[in-house]
Amino acid sequence: MPPKEPDRRAKPHRTIRRLVIWYRRNAAVTTLVGTATSAATTAGSVAGSVAGAAVSGAGSVAGAATSAAHTVLQPLVFDPLRRLQRGLGGPDENAPINEADRLWVAVDGMGGDHAPGPILEGCLQAVERLPLRVRFVAEPDLLRAAVAELALQEQLDHALARGWIQLVPSGPSVGMDEEATVVRRKRDASINLAMDLVKQGQATAVYSAGNSGAVMASAIFRLGRLKGIDRPAIGALFPTRDPEQQVLVLDVGANMDCKPEWLHQFALLGNIYCRDVLQVARPRIGLVNIGEEECKGNDLCQRTYPLLAAERRFLFAGNCEGRDILSGDFDVVVCDGYTGNVLLKFLESVGSVLLDVIKVELPRGRRGKVGSAFLINNLRRIKKRLDHAEHGGALLLGVDGVCVIGHGSSKALSVLSALRLAHSAANHHVMDDLHALSGQSSAAAGVIACG
Numbered sequence: 391m392p393p394k395e396p397d398r399r400a401k402p403h404r405t406i407r408r409l410v411i412w413y414r415r416n417a418a419v420t421t422l423v424g425t426a427t428s429a430a431t432t433a434g435s436v437a438g439s440v441a442g443a444a445v446s447g448a449g450s451v452a453g454a455a456t457s458a459a460h461t462v463l464q465p466l467v468f469d470p471l472r473r474l475q476r477g478l479g480g481p482d483e484n485a486p487i488n489e490a491d492r493l494w495v496a497v498d499g500m501g502g503d504h505a506p507g508p509i510l511e512g513c514l515q516a517v518e519r520l521p522l523r524v525r526f527v528a529e530p531d532l533l534r535a536a537v538a539e540l541a542l543q544e545q546l547d548h549a550l551a552r553g554w555i556q557l558v559p560s561g562p563s564v565g566m567d568e569e570a571t572v573v574r575r576k577r578d579a580s581i582n583l584a585m586d587l588v589k590q591g592q593a594t595a596v597y598s599a600g601n602s603g604a605v606m607a608s609a610i611f612r613l614g615r616l617k618g619i620d621r622p623a624i625g626a627l628f629p630t631r632d633p634e635q636q637v638l639v640l641d642v643g644a645n646m647d648c649k650p651e652w653l654h655q656f657a658l659l660g661n662i663y664c665r666d667v668l669q670v671a672r673p674r675i676g677l678v679n680i681g682e683e684e685c686k687g688n689d690l691c692q693r694t695y696p697l698l699a700a701e702r703r704f705l706f707a708g709n710c711e712g713r714d715i716l717s718g719d720f721d722v723v724v725c726d727g728y729t730g731n732v733l734l735k736f737l738e739s740v741g742s743v744l745l746d747v748i749k750v751e752l753p754r755g756r757r758g759k760v761g762s763a764f765l766i767n768n769l770r771r772i773k774k775r776l777d778h779a780e781h782g783g784a785l786l787l788g789v790d791g792v793c794v795i796g797h798g799s800s801k802a803l804s805v806l807s808a809l810r811l812a813h814s815a816a817n818h819h820v821m822d823d824l825h826a827l828s829g830q831s832s833a834a835a836g837v838i839a840c841g
Contacts, residue, residue, distance in 0.1 A: 491521040495812055496593035499528030500563035500580040501600025503798050507536035512805020514545050517554035520813055525587055527558040527580040558583060566798060570603030581605060585612035588791040594816040597808050599796030606644055606786060613791040616824055621645050622788030623656045624795060626734055630718040638664050638722045642730035650694040653724045658827060659787040660722035661704040666820045670721050676710030678725035745769050783808040792816050
């Protein structure tokens with residue numbers, strides 16, 4: 391009897407079979423990650439195709455494997471807040487910067503938990519990548535010590551020589567734990583001098599990661615409120631399920647207790663910012679509430695609803711429940727500062743909690759480690775996408791100047807993102823339309839009176 395012919399059909403490698411089995415057994419994890427990264431599938435496919443072409447000389451099998459690895463296991467996830475802060479149609483950081491296009495920004499170098507070193511480091515990175523010049527306001531002795539500690543002297547000297555950074559000496563700064571009214575006594579504090587630079591026209595915007603109450607007080611005292619705006623509001627950008635869309639939430643902490651007229655003014659401010667800077671032709675305005683019906687909510691929401699519904703200068707899309715804030719159905723949502731701050735702090739925790747939960751749920755042992763190695767980078771990107779502490783600051787709307795408030799724990803990357811946001815607001819001339827809104831204050835007052 392002739393010997394049996396060996397089965398020459400190619401069999402998948404044992405490691406690959408085990409990996410496939412692991413993925414099938416952990417369908418819940420892979421589905422979660424697949425959902426979070428679905429918006430980037432096209433970009434991942436392009437990356438895989440390029441990688442496959444680069445190794446085509448090594449054989450079609452290797453090329454196919456490389457393409458599959460890049461497409462399925464390492465998809466490219468866009469960072470929505472970074473994309474937003476660059477501004478639609480904004481400066482390309484890879485393109486050469488025209489020196490004539492650089493705008494001056496005043497930076498409170500003493501604001502924040504880690505100031506002044508990481509704040510300066512972020513400014514040095516910003517002037518290299520963005521069409522900016524920075525007037526850096528700080529206490530000289532503390533600044534010199536920070537420069538030496540972080541070995542920034544050579545980089546700082548280069549920026550000074552090019553005229554990208556100018557150092558402005560200040561007096562004792564405002565502490566993170568001090569009362570906001572201390573800005574009246576410390577007249578030469580860094581935050582006050584930075585605001586003065588904007589007031590005097592020596593800077594187009596101001597940035598501070600310091601005491602948010604003191605920043606707001608200094609902005610009101612030094613820059614003044616816009617005509618027709620009773621209370622400024624802090625507006626923060628939240629991600630939505632659409633990687634290319636964000637929602638502006640205000641107020642997120644400037645005013646704990648609000649009046650209906652203030653929420654109406656917040657909507658006017660948010661509408662202009664969303665239209666000018668985010669380039670949304672007809673922003674959809676929502677009122678944070680516990681139900682969609684007009685009769686729902688507390689006294690503040692019930693009294694605010696008719697004011698927003700009667701306004702003809704923006705598109706009021708109705709009440710916005712908590713589950714709808716990140717849905718993409720609204721471009722601007724307004725609420726009192728207490729509610730907004732709770733939303734902001736909750737969102738800040740979601741990324742890290744999500745990552746921790748998935749880490750716990752991943753299987754143990756060798757198979758779990760193999761699967762985790764493929765997923766961990768994607769999960770970290772998702773965490774950054776949801777974590778506002780990683781993405782710069784928020785705009786203080788309603789004062790007579792572009793003012794960006796950073797997170798107290800801001801370091802270099804957050805400073806860079808915040809300065810990109812400040813440049814975007816200044817470059818789109820948002821203040822021109824805000825001043826025009828002030829001229830319409832009498833009409834707004836008439837609408838409010840009728841309400």
